[in-house]
Amino acid sequence: MDVLTLTNAADAPFLNQQQAALERRGVRFETLSVAGDAIGENARGPLEYLRFFRTVRHELRRGSYDLIHAHYGLTAPMALAQRRVPVVCSLWGSDVHGPVAPVSRTCAPFCDAVIVMSEAMADALGRACRVIPDGVDLETFRPGSQAAARDRVGWPTDEHAVLFPYAPDRSVKNYPRAKRIVDRVDSRLERPVSLRTISGVDHDEMPHYMNAADALLLTSHSEGSPNAVKEAMACDLPIVSVDVGDVRERLEGVSPSCVADADDVLVDELASILESGARSNGRRAAREVSLERTTDAVLEVYESVTGLERVDQRRTRVTRS
Structure with a gap:
């Protein structure tokens, strides 16, 4: 064809x-x-x-x-x-x-x-x-050692790293809201919380950032079916997201994760996930896509x-x- x-x-x-x-x-x-x-x-x-x-x-x-x-x-x-x-x-x-x-x-x-x-x-x-x-390519995006991933991407080991996998100037992704949420979480926790914005890197490098992070944060004004969410699921990375596109459907049964619209809920859930240090069971759900x-x-x-x-x-x- x-x-x-x-x-x-x-x-x-x-x-x-x-x-x-x-x-x-x-x-x-x-x-x-x-x-x-x-x-x-x-x-x-x-x-x-x-x-x-x-x-x-x-x-x-x-x-x-x-x-x-x-x-x-x-x-x-x-x-x-x-x-x-x-x-x-x-x-x-x-x-x-x-x-x-x-x-x-x-x-x-x-x-x-x-x-x-x-x-x-x-x-x-x-x-x-x-x-x-x-x-999502399940061979490329898969769980890995967080310590090894942080060493590869150059992130310190003494912080909570929240991944925002978009350029801050992409207005539809709503970086200001992501920063506001992370700043509030940072004021709550003893361990520093860093919002890590990633863009323009080779796509094959993204699994290392997913495995280095403690959570993915999505605050977009609109989405269809955000690839970053499915890729994070495949790496068992917990996700905190606004209710946009098909995120709620994709995260059904995935824990820990959160889909909400209110900042207070997003802050509470992100703080809880970071404090727990848990990875998610997202890879099982990622097989559907x-x-x-x-x-x-x-x-x-x-x-x-x-x-x-x-x-x-x-x-x-x-x-x-």
């Missing part, structure tokens, strides 16, 4: 992981990305998206594809500018709950299939879609919209009545 991927984040680890897993199942990808960055001096704007129409059109004339997979709602119009090739659209969260949501809602009915990360996103979109969270399982689900979507299935390692077109 030959798939043309359209995205505005070609370097997203979860996208690359998903494609690599699908390639192991016989899918071939060509990826086109919108020029520019999400933020900063080289931030992309409407002009970059308009130019992307021409890039996609040129590629479709040059190559032959069984499917177009548009990742993020703003790339869906480019996929739908033609009607010869089936279109799957994956929505990531902010394109359903944020300012670009009207684009996603307008395009969704014209796609052959829509993938969202949580039931909340499906409800917000208001149409039939497949709920498939991004999968393993990369293998979610890849199987995405491949089922691909096969259903193209009519292509693999039989004895050969490509076969299935005739459907």
Whole structure:
């Protein structure tokens, strides 16, 4: 199966992981990305998206594809500018709950299939879609020695380390609230409490930070199915989170963990987790969203919209009545 991927984040680890897993199942990808960055001096704007129409059109004339997979709602119009090739659209969260949501809602009915990360996103979109969270690689993210992990990442051993795995300037992640909560916890406990913000590191290094930390703190304004939560679960790292995206569903039965909206509750629960020093039982629940399982689900979507299935390692077109 030959798939043309359209995205505005070609370097997203979860996208690359998903494609690599699908390639192991016989899918071939060509990826086109919108020029520019999400933020900063080289931030992309409407002009970059308009130019992307021409890039996609040129590629479709040059190559032959069984499917177009548009990742993020703003790339869906480019996929739908033609009607010869089936279109799957994956929505990531902010394109359903944020300012670009009207684009996603307008395009969704014209796609052959829509993938969202949580039931909340499906409800917000208001149409039939497949709920498939991004999968977690259980071989990469696994429990390990905290002492060895702290030595590797250079954190001191005489503090409670609370992991905030995002850049502080990503406003949707709400760093000020995370700092406020950790400052309050720090004033309660004898042992110092440090809020450790991590961004821009190689994704393969993240398990070391997960194992070095005592808890993960999530305070985002909105999410779809946050990968950091699933990766922390796979490392048995306790999680304290606001009630956002599918976090409550993912953490059902995971202990210790906390999902709440009030600062007082988040402070109390984080303090309790840090004082206990316990790890969680999250890895068992993380198996429900393993990369293998979610890849199987995405491949089922691909096969259903193209009519292509693999039989004895050969490509076969299935005739459907």
